[in-house]
Amino acid sequence: MLRNISYKDSKIKEEIKKMVGEPFSLIERIKMNGIGSSNLKIQSSNKEIENLLNLDNNNNRCNIEIRKKGIIIRFRSILETYGLIIPFYKLKLFKGQSSVYSLYMDKYFIKVLVDKKNDHDFIKKISKFKNLS
Numbered sequence: 001m002l003r004n005i006s007y008k009d010s011k012i013k014e015e016i017k018k019m020v021g022e023p024f025s026l027i028e029r030i031k032m033n034g035i036g037s038s039n040l041k042i043q044s045s046n047k048e049i050e051n052l053l054n055l056d057n058n059n060n061r062c063n064i065e066i067r068k069k070g071i072i073i074r075f076r077s078i079l080e081t082y083g084l085i086i087p088f089y090k091l092k093l094f095k096g097q098s099s100v101y102s103l104y105m106d107k108y109f110i111k112v113l114v115d116k117k118n119d120h121d122f123i124k125k126i127s128k129f130k131n132l133s
Contacts, residue, residue: 003085020070044111091104
């Protein structure tokens with residue numbers, strides 16, 4: 001599900017909690033060696049996300065947060081922050097040519113360029129959590 005998460009809206013917050021669970025506690029984050037990716041360059045996406053990204057002339061970048069039951073892919077367009085909320089049971093993760101990873105959920109997809117070792121390790125961590133759920 002794609003949502004504008006720029007503002008504190010309790011209804012959207014509850015919707016996100018229901019789909020991907022609560023955020024990890026500080027102690028859990030430290031034990032896991034972090035739950036967020038660095039900025040990843042977006043190579044391509046589906047039309048709906050692409051239309052949002054084309055509204056400004058900035059570099060198209062995103063970051064990924066791991067939650068207990070899924071992930072949130074956050075990106076900015078103009079002055080708004082959007083989140084693609086993906087539960088693990090709907091997440092499809094593919095490694096394409098060179099260092100491009102594709103993250104799919106239903107009609108949505110984002111392809112990101114992963115060129116650093118710690119980013120590859122982060123994608124492996126997502127895959128591990130997906131397999132555990």
